[in-house]
Amino acid sequence: MPTNDSRRIALLRSQLAIRVFEEAVRDQHAAGLIPGAVHLSIGHEGAIAGACAALADDDYVIGSHRSHGHPIAKGADFGRLMAELMGRVGGVCKGKGGSMHLTDHSVGVMGESGIVGGGLPLAAGVALSAKVLGNGRVCLCFFGDGASNEGSFHESLNLAAIWKLPVVYLCENNLYGATTPARSVVAVEDIADRAASYAIPGVVVDGQDAEAVFAVVTEGVERARRGEGPSLIEAKTYRFGEHAEGLMIPVAYRDEAEVERWKLRDPVTMLRARLIGEGVISAEGAEALEAELKQQVAAAVAFAQDSPHPESEAALEDVYSHPIAGGGR
Amino acid sequence: MNTASPLKSHNAREISYFQAIFEAHQEEMFRDERVVMIGEDISLYARAGILDARLEQRIFSAPISENGFCGMGVGAAMTGLRPIVDLTIASFIYLAMDPIVNQAAKIRYMTGGQATIPIVFRAAMWHAGANAAHHSDRPYPMLMNAPGLKIVVPATPADVKGLLKSAIRDDDPVVVFEDHSLWFRSGPVPEGEHLTPLGVASVVRPGDDVTLVAIGGARTVALEAAAALADEGCSVEVIDPRSLVPLDRPAILGSLERTGRLVIADPANRTCSAASEIAAIAAEEAFHGLKAPIVRITTPDVPIPFSPRLENPLYPAAADIVDAVRRLR
Numbered sequence: 247m248p249t250n251d252s253r254r255i256a257l258l259r260s261q262l263a264i265r266v267f268e269e270a271v272r273d274q275h276a277a278g279l280i281p282g283a284v285h286l287s288i289g290h291e292g293a294i295a296g297a298c299a300a301l302a303d304d305d306y307v308i309g310s311h312r313s314h315g316h317p318i319a320k321g322a323d324f325g326r327l328m329a330e331l332m333g334r335v336g337g338v339c340k341g342k343g344g345s346m347h348l349t350d351h352s353v354g355v356m357g358e359s360g361i362v363g364g365g366l367p368l369a370a371g372v373a374l375s376a377k378v379l380g381n382g383r384v385c386l387c388f389f390g391d392g393a394s395n396e397g398s399f400h401e402s403l404n405l406a407a408i409w410k411l412p413v414v415y416l417c418e419n420n421l422y423g424a425t426t427p428a429r430s431v432v433a434v435e436d437i438a439d440r441a442a443s444y445a446i447p448g449v450v451v452d453g454q455d456a457e458a459v460f461a462v463v464t465e466g467v468e469r470a471r472r473g474e475g476p477s478l479i480e481a482k483t484y485r486f487g488e489h490a491e492g493l494m495i496p497v498a499y500r501d502e503a504e505v506e507r508w509k510l511r512d513p514v515t516m517l518r519a520r521l522i523g524e525g526v527i528s529a530e531g532a533e534a535l536e537a538e539l540k541q542q543v544a545a546a547v548a549f550a551q552d553s554p555h556p557e558s559e560a561a562l563e564d565v566y567s568h569p570i571a572g573g574g575r
Numbered sequence: 576m577n578t579a580s581p582l583k584s585h586n587a588r589e590i591s592y593f594q595a596i597f598e599a600h601q602e603e604m605f606r607d608e609r610v611v612m613i614g615e616d617i618s619l620y621a622r623a624g625i626l627d628a629r630l631e632q633r634i635f636s637a638p639i640s641e642n643g644f645c646g647m648g649v650g651a652a653m654t655g656l657r658p659i660v661d662l663t664i665a666s667f668i669y670l671a672m673d674p675i676v677n678q679a680a681k682i683r684y685m686t687g688g689q690a691t692i693p694i695v696f697r698a699a700m701w702h703a704g705a706n707a708a709h710h711s712d713r714p715y716p717m718l719m720n721a722p723g724l725k726i727v728v729p730a731t732p733a734d735v736k737g738l739l740k741s742a743i744r745d746d747d748p749v750v751v752f753e754d755h756s757l758w759f760r761s762g763p764v765p766e767g768e769h770l771t772p773l774g775v776a777s778v779v780r781p782g783d784d785v786t787l788v789a790i791g792g793a794r795t796v797a798l799e800a801a802a803a804l805a806d807e808g809c810s811v812e813v814i815d816p817r818s819l820v821p822l823d824r825p826a827i828l829g830s831l832e833r834t835g836r837l838v839i840a841d842p843a844n845r846t847c848s849a850a851s852e853i854a855a856i857a858a859e860e861a862f863h864g865l866k867a868p869i870v871r872i873t874t875p876d877v878p879i880p881f882s883p884r885l886e887n888p889l890y891p892a893a894a895d896i897v898d899a900v901r902r903l904r
Contacts, residue, residue: 340687367646401643567746
């Protein structure tokens with residue numbers, strides 16, 4: 247068992263890893279090396295790292311289009327994630343998934359749905375398999391505030407509740423679905439209130455506090471593992487950047503003061519200061535941790551840039567388990 | 576070509592299409608404990624003795640949540656189960672287009688081959704029963720346009736059993752479109768293990784003058800037409816593709832090479848029907864051997880009306896086929 251201190255340092259490391267990786271993604275996207283739409287998790291690190299820290303290595307994760315943080319927090323290889331973002335052969339999905347779909351089965355990240363709400367039923371199914379096969383695993387499902395208005399959210403919570411499936415539904419509520427304020431399109435005060443409809447626990451947690459997230463997700467995971475069914479956890483968080491990189495939205499849909507207020511509650515800075523303040527890690531130790539991660543991410547960028555672009559022929563592969571006549575393979 | 580036609584089997588007995596469906600379920604569920612059933616009202620099957628009561632633990636009788644439980648099936652398939660998801664009625668498939676088309680069909684590809692989705696969706700087409708447009712669709716052509724899915728349209732008890740068993744064992748998502756009007760018709764089905772491979776057509780009636788491809792339930796009227804035409808001295812070869820994806824092109828093109836005339840009977844709506852695709856393949860691959868224009872006998876492009884007087888004349892009938900063939904000669 248890890249000591250409490252080593253666990254807290256690992257949590258800081260996990261958050262820092264997401265931050266450092268995402269900053270590199272932002273730069274590589276701006277430099278034109280990452281094509282397509284890129285949704286960064288900067289600002290969400292507390293919710294993601296805190297939640298994943300509550301899982302065992304062989305537990306499952308299902309996620310959303312804002313996908314990069316989930317596999318990082320589950321321990322995926324930075325190089326293969328970065329290569330995927332650049333559409334290279336060495337990418338975790340061989341260049342067929344990209345930014346919205348960073349899937350890595352080797353660490354239990356089973357899928358990231360580019361369709362908002364698409365992952366919630368899948369997570370119920372992943373949990374169903376764990377229950378039927380009796381393997382003791384739990385599924386953690388990330389989704390956003392927008393997905394909580396999808397029918398799939400309600401159908402999935404109901405299904406998971408009636409069959410007491412081992413799943414924790416974790417809403418990364420960053421208060422906006424693209425540019426639409428959640429408060430203007432969600433009928434309840436808190437998304438966690440929706441748990442009442444399915445007679446399951448619904449908990450609101452400060453998503454900027456990774457340790458608080460860790461604590462409530464741990465309760466949800468333990469409950470799931472005991473066979474008592476799903477939980478709905480709403481982590482209130484904020485994305486520090488635009489909905490997607492490079493988007494130029496001509497209307498100020500977020501108040502500048504609101505953005506600045508949230509940035510004062512940077513989840514990485516907060517945990518770092520707390521751990522230094524409590525003597526869990528020294529300031530130098532935290533700096534060394536960050537420097538080490540920067541080095542690893544720089545190596546990942548180099549790996550990705552060196553990874554070959556796929557041959558056009560590869561576009562026809564992986565459609566079916568075995569090639570079929572007259573179509574993709 | 577079909578070399579193991581149940582019609583030629585030495586030890587065939589007669590059972591209904593419906594019984595054949597549940598023989599397939601039961602045999603596969605006993606053979607492989609990863610096989611589970613998900614769908615509406617299906618707990619009845621074990622309670623009514625249609626399925627062995629010992630299978631009840633693996634029968635998940637779901638709420639009316641097509642999006643939710645189809646997606647659940649996909650997640651379960653991705654993590655070790657082999658679900659058979661019963662959509663009850665094919666028109667309900669539209670409620671589950673995201674899990675079927677966006678998820679089941681694409682996840683293997685989008686994850687660069689990491690995911691395997693061994694799932695079967697059963698969809699019974701309740702046309703020709705005065706159920707009006709919300710229960711009467713034959714929507715297989717839409718799904719033929721979704722790469723990653725396999726699609727079968729069995730027209731006999733032997734084929735539904737054999738194809739369903741093969742579909743359950745297949746590592747890709749397979750949609751089984753059953754013609755409900757066939758459910759209570761009986762036919763020979765071999766005793767014991769009976770598997771029909773996907774992608775292999777059946778030459779139901781050999782002939783030399785015209786190739787008549789009959790999709791799903793159109794097989795019945797095609798055989799009536801062929802018998803009537805034989806009386807006029809016209810030898811019609813009736814081919815049931817049984818599987819639309821993969822499609823047995825060599826069986827169709829090989830027959831066409833001999834006959835030079837092609838008629839396709841398809842209960843789907845005309846535009847972009849399975850008949851349209853087969854006609855296009857024939858035009859591209861066999862144009863120079865054609866002695867007459869290709870003819871599609873389909874349902875007109877209308878929603879299905881309620882009144883039997885309006886509905887019944889819409890579908891391909893033996894008389895339509897006879898007329899079409901006469902015009903080709």
